[in-house]
Amino acid sequence: MQHALNHFTVGDHSARHIRRIIRDYARQWGMAELSDAAELAATELLTNVVRHVPGRRCSLVILRLEGGLRVEVTDPDPRPPVLRVADQLAEGGRGLMLVQAVTDRWGSQPRPPGKSVWFECDAKRDAVSG
Numbered sequence: 001m002q003h004a005l006n007h008f009t010v011g012d013h014s015a016r017h018i019r020r021i022i023r024d025y026a027r028q029w030g031m032a033e034l035s036d037a038a039e040l041a042a043t044e045l046l047t048n049v050v051r052h053v054p055g056r057r058c059s060l061v062i063l064r065l066e067g068g069l070r071v072e073v074t075d076p077d078p079r080p081p082v083l084r085v086a087d088q089l090a091e092g093g094r095g096l097m098l099v100q101a102v103t104d105r106w107g108s109q110p111r112p113p114g115k116s117v118w119f120e121c122d123a124k125r126d127a128v129s130g
Contacts, residue, residue: 007059010050015043022062022071029064034121037102038071041119044095045073048117053077068104068122076114 008014019039026035042060049058058075083096099106099119106119 007057010046010056010058012050014050015046018042018046018060025062025064026069029069031064031069031121031123034069034123037121038069038119041099041103041106041121042071042073044099045071045117045119048081048095049073049075052079065120068120070118070120072116072118074111074114074116078110078112078114080108080110080115081117 019042022038022042023032023035026032026038046058046060050056053075054077058073061070061072061074063070063072081096083100085097096106102121103119104122106117108115108117
């Protein structure tokens with residue numbers, strides 16, 4: 001299993017840089033077809049850190065799995081993410097719905113003092129063998 005780990009403080013423009021990093025890893029690992037979904041889902045998780053975590057501190061792990069990739073965003077806020085149905089006219093509240101829609105699995109787990117929110121994207125069988 002190959003991985004990348006970074007600890008950082010995120011800002012309003014951090015997601016652009018993280019998307020590029022995810023895209024590069026997905027290509028290096030022969031899973032470029034997962035890039036769009038993983039980039040979008042990671043952007044949503046980072047946006048939650050920017051909006052809801054005091055100090056905006058987090059760590060990001062990108063893991064190459066045998067059958068795809070996994071991204072984990074860990075932050076010091078212990079409140080678990082809440083998947084909710086957003087009002088049609090609301091400007092926010094759809095992030096986790098997007099994560100659910102574009103990934104194969106997602107979830108969260110306590111990681112004291114905070115939590116880790118993760119998702120996995122499965123690669124096509126022939127793409128993983130490379």
